Amino acid sequence: MNIALLPKRGQFRLSARLSRHCLYCGLCLLSLTGLPGVAGEWSKAQVNSAGDPLATESAVTWRQVGRGQMSLLWFELYRAGLFTPSGQYRPGDYPVRLEIDYLRDIDATDLLKATVEQWQHLGYTSSAIVRWQRALAGLWPDVQQGQSLAFDCQSADSGQFYFNGKPLGTVAEPGFADAFLAIWLSPDTSRPALRAQLLGEKTCDC
Template sequence: MPTRRTILQLPLLAWAALGALGVRAQSATPPEISTELPTALAAGSSRMRFFGLSIYDAKLWVTPGFKAATYAQHPLALELTYLRALSGKAIAERSLTEMRRAGPLPAATEARWLAAMQAAFPDVKEGDRITGVHLPAVGARFYVNRQLRSTITDAEFSRLFFGIWLSDATSEPRLRQELLAGVPG
């Protein structure tokens, strides 16, 4: 027979259970990542700021066995949720600038990659999401607000693009460290 104390604890237990369900729902794997990388787990997240302005929230999803030092050899996904409006052209141009940090690129390659990114990245507003999926030795797929928008079948492009966030040469080492926070070793 339940005691008065047990009866009084029931609402607290129910509240705790609902809270736990809410946390799980918020951290659920997005459908495009579940489809592309069924075994992916969230590794870390961070907020990108530029001169104090919040630009986007980033979340890295990795597959079992992922190692940061060899990120380009592992399937992964990077989800960016924009916190302000930006033009797709500006996103593509900044991405190319960051990709150049790995070394000079032939002009024809730069032109081809810039055109591909301008097609992949639309103008974004607060709340829009762009998810990039790195497929080793294949290239990258880009989803905008959960819908497939572009596939770039160029493994070197994909390595350098995701290197913007994951390479040791990144311009944002704090962001990299936070994205990789849940990666063992």
């Protein structure tokens, strides 16, 4: 694999090709409270006495199911957390929150391309992918190190995105919300180790 490092204001960022390859879901996305710098805190949500985030955007009290980190070789790409009201995840139960804290700069176009590639990997139909891609076009911003995206899944079809804790937009398309979460949570995900961390099956020192 060719890994290109592009200098940007004295730092390095991953090339678009690397971003698409490793941010398997476009994931890069996908949900989440921001970190101060690269710290391992869930800083965009309030925290209750048990150390779990409290939703600032809704009346839901979120409890962490699990959290993990996406890395490639020596590159730390993002940290992600999965939350539900009960602290347990069951497919088909809602609401569900996915939070992603970015440890690298990622362009919005790369996020979308990586998301599409992961849907293709999971075997969704071209017609469905085109509909979901159109719904996301222009919604996500470019993400910089230390910023966050979150997705509150309200049903199999719909959910609300947040950027650094502020509402970004709602997507309501048949099957969209489940397909978005599937990038991380499907048994067929391209990153099974991260899935295990998010589901609380494995711990992450992150």
